[in-house]
Amino acid sequence: MATKSQLKQYFETSKIPTQAQFAELINSFINIPSRNTEDRGNQNLFFGNGEENPYIQGVRTVSKIVGTNVITMFIFSTHNNNDNASSFPLFILNRVSTRAASLNDAQATLRYCIPNKLNIDNFVMHGLDCDNSTDDEIITKVIGWEFKPFEKDNFNHNILNICTNISGTFSTFVFNLADINVEGNSKTLPIELMVIIDDNARITVDGPYYIKDTSNEDSFLMEWDALTSLLNKSYGTITTTNNMVVTRCNNIKKNYMEKR
Numbered sequence: 520m521a522t523k524s525q526l527k528q529y530f531e532t533s534k535i536p537t538q539a540q541f542a543e544l545i546n547s548f549i550n551i552p553s554r555n556t557e558d559r560g561n562q563n564l565f566f567g568n569g570e571e572n573p574y575i576q577g578v579r580t581v582s583k584i585v586g587t588n589v590i591t592m593f594i595f596s597t598h599n600n601n602d603n604a605s606s607f608p609l610f611i612l613n614r615v616s617t618r619a620a621s622l623n624d625a626q627a628t629l630r631y632c633i634p635n636k637l638n639i640d641n642f643v644m645h646g647l648d649c650d651n652s653t654d655d656e657i658i659t660k661v662i663g664w665e666f667k668p669f670e671k672d673n674f675n676h677n678i679l680n681i682c683t684n685i686s687g688t689f690s691t692f693v694f695n696l697a698d699i700n701v702e703g704n705s706k707t708l709p710i711e712l713m714v715i716i717d718d719n720a721r722i723t724v725d726g727p728y729y730i731k732d733t734s735n736e737d738s739f740l741m742e743w744d745a746l747t748s749l750l751n752k753s754y755g756t757i758t759t760t761n762n763m764v765v766t767r768c769n770n771i772k773k774n775y776m777e778k779r
Contacts, residue, residue: 678755689716
């Protein structure tokens with residue numbers, strides 16, 4: 520798409536614009552807005568580098584379908600204000616919807632990411648750019664970065680205290696958390712677990728449990744992310760009657776933690 524200065528050059532004195540140049544001129548116009556959603560193809564109000572990767576001065580929206588879900592991210596970038604003229608993310612918002620035009624209850628929480636230096640260096644090193652890279656390229660790269668839910672800040676960030684009530688049995692799973700360096704990225708993960716069970720007859724304390732030396736990293740991260748997504752909370756205290764929460768807590772205890 521030609522710039523305004525280039526379009527003006529097409530029509531300078533003694534020049535005869537070509538068919539292609541007239542087409543560029545027409546395509547540069549903002550068409551009359553229409554409420555007809557079927558007419559979207561004839562409306563050309565785009566930003567940044569056009570229809571494929573639109574952005575507005577350092578703000579980029581990217582989206583990707585994964586199975587039945589739709590990952591949407593709102594990226595606030597440097598907009599090439601640096602020596603390399605590269606646009607990299609400084610802050611990202613992320614939320615998951617569904618292809619059925621609804622929300623995924625397990626991942627509906629709005630999450631945010633503040634990229635660290637290693638995140639940004641890797642992003643730039645792989646030749647990615649918030650203004651020009653495709654949605655798929657950007658999401659594939661940043662999806663593994665640490666995204667945290669917006670939560671009230673009056674809790675201890677180093678403890679996730681889960682209180683459950685399943686058929687009259689009251690269980691409490693107390694996870695002590697730490698920021699762990701996982702492949703160069705900081706991830707908040709449980710390093711210790713205590714389980715307290717009250718069955719109305721007695722209180723049983725089980726633990727402490729610690730991460731196994733042989734735990735599979737990828738499956739452990741997936742299991743922990745599944746639990747925090749189910750809770751819509753990654754720290755603090757939460758009370759629930761969801762049996763799946765108990766199942767996921769016990770799976771983490773059984774498969775990735777041990778008494779020492």
